[in-house]
């Protein structure tokens with residue numbers, strides 16, 4: 001019998017029995033299926049998520065949609081049917097016909113249907129044979145227990161508010177938690193193979209809309225646009241700054257933040273984030289690795305969920321000094337083979353991430369060596385770092401989950417042939433007469449989030465800008481000046497090198513697990529030194545090992561991986577590349593040191 005279990009506006013809490021004594025049940029309701037008279041569905045909102053328990057005379061089956069997978073919810077009403085389009089909504093629910101609902105203020109609603117529909121949007125993890133990926137699921141609850149729409153709406157709204165409070169990690173109240181600040185999205189239309197705009201609009205924007213997270217979207221007009229933007233704007237008005245592009249755009253944003261006089265406050269109050277649309281995407285891959293989020297190329301679901309949920313984690317940054325510049329880096333510093341590949345494969349940009357593999361083969365054939373001195377302050381004890389993980393199986397297939405239907409706010413359709421139609425069998429005394437929901441519907445449309453703005457630019461090529469020299473701030477260096485002698489405890493290696501690459505992130509590219517033991521904030525940089533004289537076959541197997549992270553166990557006569565807190569590279573001659581976060585910097589002496597926990601990053605919510 002369907003009765004409101006909790007009649008008050010502020011939901012009570014009852015302990016759920018026999019399952020997990022720590023799990024709290026906030027709301028519970030019974031739904032019936034018209035077509036399956038012998039089953040009832042008990043739907044519970046708990047501290048774990050939304051639990052759907054199907055009960056028949058002799059069995060009970062439970063499915064839980066975890067809270068971490070729920071992104072948002074929305075109350076809707078039946079759409080007015082055109083004359084001759086069929087009978088009332090209630091009768092049409094029995095069978096595979098589609099239910100049409102609209103927003104309450106649409107002006108096109110069906111006054112004769114007093115039901116309130118609560119749509120709950122979730123992206124659940126599904127494991128197939130080879131990979132793990134997220135699939136979109138919509139759960140629809142129909143509230144029709146009272147004979148007035150307003151009362152049914154109030155009931156649906158109670159569930160919606162509770163869900164929103166739980167998602168926001170706040171105590172459940174009668175008020176929906178509000179965060180009026182928008183996300184700032186700085187999108188580089190030129191990153192990777194040039195698909196950032198399309199990826200954002202099709203994979204990320206619909207999810208932000210479902211989560212009701214408004215955003216300001218700015219398309220970068222030229223290189224350094226993002227840097228100037230964050231340097232000169234009042235960034236406190238945004239809830240976070242997102243680089244939609246490759247690691248290069250985030251590098252610009254980070255350095256723009258350090259060019260502000262108030263860099264410390266700005267970095268403490270405004271988290272940064274990345275939506276991977278570039279060709280390297282090292283940081284995005286690293287974040288997914290640490291938070292057990294599947295990483296699938298061109299699939300922005302998991303990362304977009306992180307943007308919407310707003311969970312932050314600290315990240316180290318590295319202060320890098322060259323003869324004429326100071327910059328801040330979050331990914332890597334490179335000299336030699338990997339930097340050559342990164343810079344010279346630029347001409348293959350149109351093919352995306354594969355450009356690195358192709359150029360790697362070319363560079364191995366014409367292997368170069370570089371002369372110079374490498375010095376570093378070794379971290380003696382890294383035994384407290386967690387054990388390295390194996391990456392979640394990579395899948396390069398483009399999954400369905402981000403690919404939503406085109407927006408259609410007027411006809412929000414969500415009912416397919418797999419939908420189950422529920423209605424209670426109660427009659428007589430009780431006011432509650434039926435409710436309805438469908439699980440696992442993958443068909444959907446999305447609605448616009450009020451307040452999001454799209455700052456477009458006239459189409460056409462990029463504008464060119466002359467560089468603006470701003471002053472770099474940030475934490476003061478602990479190192480001697482670049483030309484001065486280093487402390488005596490530093491180690492020096494002089495000779496010929498195939499490469500020296502230092503990274504402070506686990507992945508330096510989508511498929512390059514460089515430092516499996518690295519954490520986002522551990523104060524450690526991992527320095528890889530490959531000396532000249534190494535056989536090509538050994539380099540090849542080493543590079544291949546990076547796909548699985550097995551290479552870091554290799555410590556041979558030629559290859560070393562050393563945890564360091566600071567380093568200096570002094571190349572001889574003028575022929576070569578030095579890169580910082582994949583960006584070319586001036587060739588010559590360079591030194592760097594790590595500063596823990598300086599930046600806040602938006603990361604996936606694991607709760």
Ligand SMILES: Nc1ncnc2c1ncn2[C@@H]1O[C@H](COP(=O)(O)OP(=O)(O)OP(=O)(O)O)[C@@H](O)[C@H]1O
Pocket residue numbers: 188189190191192193220221222223224225244245246247248249252277278279280281282462463582583
């Ligand atoms: N509108 C633009 N036109 C030309 N270049 C731009 C524009 N906006 C940004 N850039 C520059 O493009 C460079 C590369 O960008 P980004 O990092 O986004 O892509 P990527 O190089 O493909 O990815 P990754 O860095 O992950 O390899 C950056 O150095 C940035 O300064």
